[in-house]
Amino acid sequence: MAKRILIIGGGVSGCYLAAIFAERGTEVTLVERAGHLGGRAAVLQEPQTGDLLELGPHLLMGCYSSFRRFADKIGGTERLRFQNDLSMSFRVSSERTWRFACPRFPAPLHVAAALMRFSRLSVWDRLSGLRIGPELLRRKWFGADPLDSETAWVWLRRCGQTPEICRTLWQPLCEAALNLPLEKGSAKLMANVLVEAFCRSCADSSLGWVTGGTGSLCDTDARQFIESHGGRVLTRVNVESLRSGNEQVTGAVLSTGQRIEANAVVSTIAPWDLLALLKRSDLSRSPPVENIRRFEPSPILTLNLWLDCEITDEHFIHLESRRFQWLFDNRKHLGATPSMSPPRLGEKSGGCYSLLISGPSVLNECSKEELVRLAMEDVRGLFPMTRSARVLKASVSRQRRATYAPYPNMEPFRPEPGQWLKGLYLAGDWTATGLPCTLESGCRSVEMSAKRVMLQGTL
Numbered sequence: 001m002a003k004r005i006l007i008i009g010g011g012v013s014g015c016y017l018a019a020i021f022a023e024r025g026t027e028v029t030l031v032e033r034a035g036h037l038g039g040r041a042a043v044l045q046e047p048q049t050g051d052l053l054e055l056g057p058h059l060l061m062g063c064y065s066s067f068r069r070f071a072d073k074i075g076g077t078e079r080l081r082f083q084n085d086l087s088m089s090f091r092v093s094s095e096r097t098w099r100f101a102c103p104r105f106p107a108p109l110h111v112a113a114a115l116m117r118f119s120r121l122s123v124w125d126r127l128s129g130l131r132i133g134p135e136l137l138r139r140k141w142f143g144a145d146p147l148d149s150e151t152a153w154v155w156l157r158r159c160g161q162t163p164e165i166c167r168t169l170w171q172p173l174c175e176a177a178l179n180l181p182l183e184k185g186s187a188k189l190m191a192n193v194l195v196e197a198f199c200r201s202c203a204d205s206s207l208g209w210v211t212g213g214t215g216s217l218c219d220t221d222a223r224q225f226i227e228s229h230g231g232r233v234l235t236r237v238n239v240e241s242l243r244s245g246n247e248q249v250t251g252a253v254l255s256t257g258q259r260i261e262a263n264a265v266v267s268t269i270a271p272w273d274l275l276a277l278l279k280r281s282d283l284s285r286s287p288p289v290e291n292i293r294r295f296e297p298s299p300i301l302t303l304n305l306w307l308d309c310e311i312t313d314e315h316f317i318h319l320e321s322r323r324f325q326w327l328f329d330n331r332k333h334l335g336a337t338p339s340m341s342p343p344r345l346g347e348k349s350g351g352c353y354s355l356l357i358s359g360p361s362v363l364n365e366c367s368k369e370e371l372v373r374l375a376m377e378d379v380r381g382l383f384p385m386t387r388s389a390r391v392l393k394a395s396v397s398r399q400r401r402a403t404y405a406p407y408p409n410m411e412p413f414r415p416e417p418g419q420w421l422k423g424l425y426l427a428g429d430w431t432a433t434g435l436p437c438t439l440e441s442g443c444r445s446v447e448m449s450a451k452r453v454m455l456q457g458t459l
């Protein structure tokens with residue numbers, strides 16, 4: 001008889017895991033409480049305009065090797081788009097956009113060359129930037145001291161980085177990757193991101209995105225792959241509780257009342273959802289549960305704006321020293337997919353943009369009207385052609401639990417992907433992958449967890 005796996009959560013991690021086991025001929029059931037797959041990477045269609053909106057516009061990096069294997073497995077590779085070489089734009093004033101652009105040199109010389117040409121910074125600041133190279137190479141080749149108790153700020157300053165390069169270059173990167181400012185984020189995770197992105201190959205540093213959105217990759221390509229390999233995908237169904245016997249998790253009870261038995265149950269859900277599930281299952285007194293209580297969420301706020309004019313030609317741009325940190329042109333970012341209708345409102349002359357604030361910010365508590373006012377102040381201050389722009393429509397997405405907050409000293413509490421309680425396995429972006437909460441961390445956790453499930457002979 002085929003062995004059974006029950007996967008809780010239909011985000012990127014759950015979809016990848018389901019695809020791996022469905023392809024192996026395991027009897028897969030994937031359960032997702034939302035009406036669609038994709039989880040925190042979900043993509044929605046705005047009903048009035050037809051525009052696609054990601055819960056937060058997602059960027060990939062060339063070094064996302066596990067995520068690329070996921071896309072490859074489900075036949076979605078042609079949806080991935082990558083820059084030829086890393087190029088990042090910084091809008092600093094109404095007149096000036098600076099570009100951090102890497103030439104095609106062997107890594108990490110490509111970043112060193114980009115830094116030397118980045119005249120947004122003084123020569124002194126740029127030279128300080130070079131001093132991080134030896135430290136990153138040392139970490140790449142020999143591994144290095146754990147750094148886990150330091151903040152990224154303290155570590156970068158210790159590596160000779162000036163306050164100006166930290167503020168201009170490393171801060172946006174830290175906010176994008178760790179969802180925390182340098183003064184709060186873990187040095188270890190920041191260092192791991194820099195090594196993976198900048199020290200391996202030129203292609204690893206380039207930025208990418210998924211046309212149609214990452215969520216759509218899950219909800220169409222992954223769903224089709226899983227189902228065509230005999231897997232079952234249940235959406236709008238909650239896993240209410242886990243079933244256990246003889247100190248082993250053996251299955252789950254669903255919100256439909258159905259009971260599912262499985263040889264392995266894998267949770268890919270966020271730590272706070274897992275805690276709630278364990279509580280409902282009367283398992284919250286198990287010893288490793290204490291560690292999960294330590295995970296605090298960190299928010300991301302996305303304001304979607306429809307204007308009657310275009311703001312910029314850039315696909316995405318960092319807004320320096322403004323309240324909103326990033327601006328994405330949604331129509332460029334997501335494009336249109338054959339299954340979705342094209343944008344209607346403001347289609348000819350206007351645009352649909354997403355402005356992001358990563359991490360804790362007082363603006364997370366502002367009303368939509370206030371956010372629009374503040375965003376337009378930022379936009380008008382930086383892009384003169386929008387001074388008379390009209391806002392046609394706006395919507396806000398507040399992801400209060402966008403990621404866990406990767407403060408220093410949190411790494412020892414991240415559980416290893418794999419068996420966690422007898423019969424219950426963990427995967428998901430917050431498990432111990434050495435990376436911050438990203439699509440790549442989710443996919444890497446899946447590969448680690450799947451290997452352990454297979455090695456233990458459970459499936």
Ligand SMILES: Cc1cc2nc3c(=O)[nH]c(=O)nc-3n(C[C@H](O)[C@H](O)[C@H](O)COP(=O)(O)OP(=O)(O)OC[C@H]3O[C@@H](n4cnc5c(N)ncnc54)[C@H](O)[C@@H]3O)c2cc1C
Binds near residue numbers: 008032038056273
């Ligand atoms: C606004 C925003 C912007 C981001 N930007 C980027 C980016 O640019 N690049 C990047 O790499 N990453 C980014 N991320 C992070 C990325 O989205 C996540 O790392 C990734 O989506 C996590 O996938 P996952 O499958 O591990 O978890 P999730 O996506 O959280 O999936 C877990 C799923 O489990 C479901 N679930 C929970 N409890 C139950 C239950 N009891 N029963 C059934 N289902 C349940 C949830 O509904 C959810 O769908 C961003 C995240 C946010 C929120």
